[in-house]
Amino acid sequence: MSTSPSPAPPTGSPIRVIAASLIGTSLEWYDFFLYGSAAALVFNKLFFPDFEPLVGTLLAFATTAVGFVARPLGGVVFGHFGDRVGRKGVLVITLLLMGIATFLVGVLPTYEAIGVAAPILLVTLRFLQGIGLGGEWGGAVLMSIEHGGADRRGLNASWPQVGVPAGNLLAAGVLGVLSATMAEEAFLSWGWRVPFLLSGALVLVGLWIRVTIAESPLFAEVEQANRKARVPILEVIMTHPRSLLSAMAARIGTDVVFYTFTLYILTYITGTLGLDRTVGLNAVLIGSALQLVLIPLFGALSDRYGRRPVYLAGAVGAGVWVFVFFPLLDTRSTALIVLATVVALLFHAAMYGPQAAFIAELFSTRLRYSGASMGYQVAGILGGALAPIIALSLLDAFGTTLAIGLYVVAAxxxxxxxxxxxxxxxxxxxxAEPVTGPSAGSPTGPETSARHPTA
Known part of the structure; x- marks a missing residue:
């Protein structure tokens, strides 16, 4: 008697949807972090060579910040269509936009070849990256959270978050290998382009996976009931103002911590301490590898103990650790630099693990893509976009990392x-539809206060 092979998971199964979200976000964040790492290592020399090293680095980080500025716009545009026509199609477009922009950075002529047009084109492509990523995060999280069970939302929503360290790991790993195996001259000449060109092939894989998954069942419910919002972002502002403010505020410190501990560290180690760039890259590599486990762990803990307690523990830990972080870097010991980075990213994971579920759950289904995207992405301007620039400026102005530590604590x-x-x-x-109006403003009576019967 013959046996037929086990059927593949259905296109709407939580496992398949989560896998598609994880792979897609990993590729998107690979593209985004690749640019940030290159800005810290090579863009100041290739696209802003006529400036002093500090000014050139600041300008390179400024082009990085453009991506963060574009992300809220991407969140608004793609959030609108995600709430109006569905999550799945938007995710395909955002991945394609990000991949094309990143690939084109890899073939971009430098300042030496075309002059001022080079940094202008660089900024333009970074802006397109930001547009794509701005629409990506909300859709990936919503697909994961809206397909799974209510008791695993923290864990399920944390998997797209794993795309951040996965993308960072891949970007730092590729740059690290090239940097370690190539001479400085060859790396600056053409080696830095290889990771950007690789993005084109990786995106094709991500697109193939994403086009095979099913639409969100919760969005399908809204569509069948004809309850879709006409202008989602306006309704978010009118009916979920406190949720929007809470999402933005909760995100800012997380972003400042992450970009201080993973991006600014590259500049501090090479510029201030005079160490080889591979020291910082390897530290970030190891910390990101551990986050692959830590983020879903803290997401699962938030299902057990609640989003806010886990999130708060990470914020307090990071606020204390920042005053240990820089003294450990100043030892110039590779082992202590790795330790500083690993512990820093552990505290970040405690915030980032429950963050996706926390933000998405603040908004109703018909407005969730727009609300979650806006809350998440606007905070990126005040957090991640400015963190490396502010850190550089504070160290230059005060000559001590204590100023950077106080900035992180304030965030x-x-x-x-x-x-x-x-x-x-x-x-x-x-x-459930949220409760709105005057009574929605109290901390114990939120705009999304309807709860499960078993709660």
Whole structure:
């Protein structure tokens, strides 16, 4: 008697949807971090060579910041279509946009070849990267959270978050291998282009996976009931103002911590300490590898203990660790630099693991793509976009990393405030419409206060 092979998981199965979200976000963040790492290592020399090293590095980081500025626009545009026509199609477009922009950076002529047009084109492509990533995050998280069970939303939503360290790991790994195996002259001449060109092939894989998954069942419910918002972002602002503020505030400190500990570290180690760039790249590589496990772990813990307690523990830990972080870097010991980075990223994971579920659960299904995307991406301007620039400026102005530490703590206090004004979202019913109006403003009576019967 013959046996037929086991059927593949259905296109709407949570496992397949989560896998598609994870792979897609990993590729998107690979593209985004690749640019940031290259800005710290080579763009100041190739696209801003006529400036002093510090000014050139600041300008390179400024082009990085353009991507963060573009992300809210991407969140608004793609959030609108995600709430109007569905999550799946938007995710295909965002991945394609990101991949093309990154590939074109890899073939871009430098300042030496075409003059001022080179940095202008670089900024333009970074802007397109930001547009794509701005629409990517919300869709990937929503697909994961809206396909899975209510008791695993923290874990399920954390998997797209794993795309951040996965993408960072891939970007730092590729750059690290090239940097370690190539002479400085060859790396600056053509070696830095290889990771950007590789993005083209990786995106094709991601697209093939994404076109095979099913649409979100919760969006299908909204569509069948004819409850789609006409202008989602305006409704978000009118009916979910506190949720939007809470999402933005909770995100700011997380972003500042991450980009200080993973991006600024490259400039500090090479510029201030005079160490080889591979020291910083390897430290980030190891820390990112551990985050592949830590982020889903903390996402799962938020299913058990709640989003806010886990998130808060990470914020407090990061606020203390920043005053240990730089003294460990200053030892110039490779082992202690790795330790500093690993512990820093552990505290970041405690915030980032529950973050996706926390933000998505603040908004109703018909507005969730727009609300979550806007709350997440606007904070990126105040957090990740400015963090490396502010860190560089503070060290230059005060000559001590204590100033950077105080800046990180100030950002984390904003995050704590965002958590304080939010409800505990773990038990919120995603099928229910939010309670809006004057009573929605109290911390215990949120705009999305409908809960599961078993809560």
């Amino acid at each position: 984390l206090l904003i995050t704590v405030a965002g958590l304080a004004i939010a409800p505990e979202t773990r038990d919120i019913d995603l099928h």
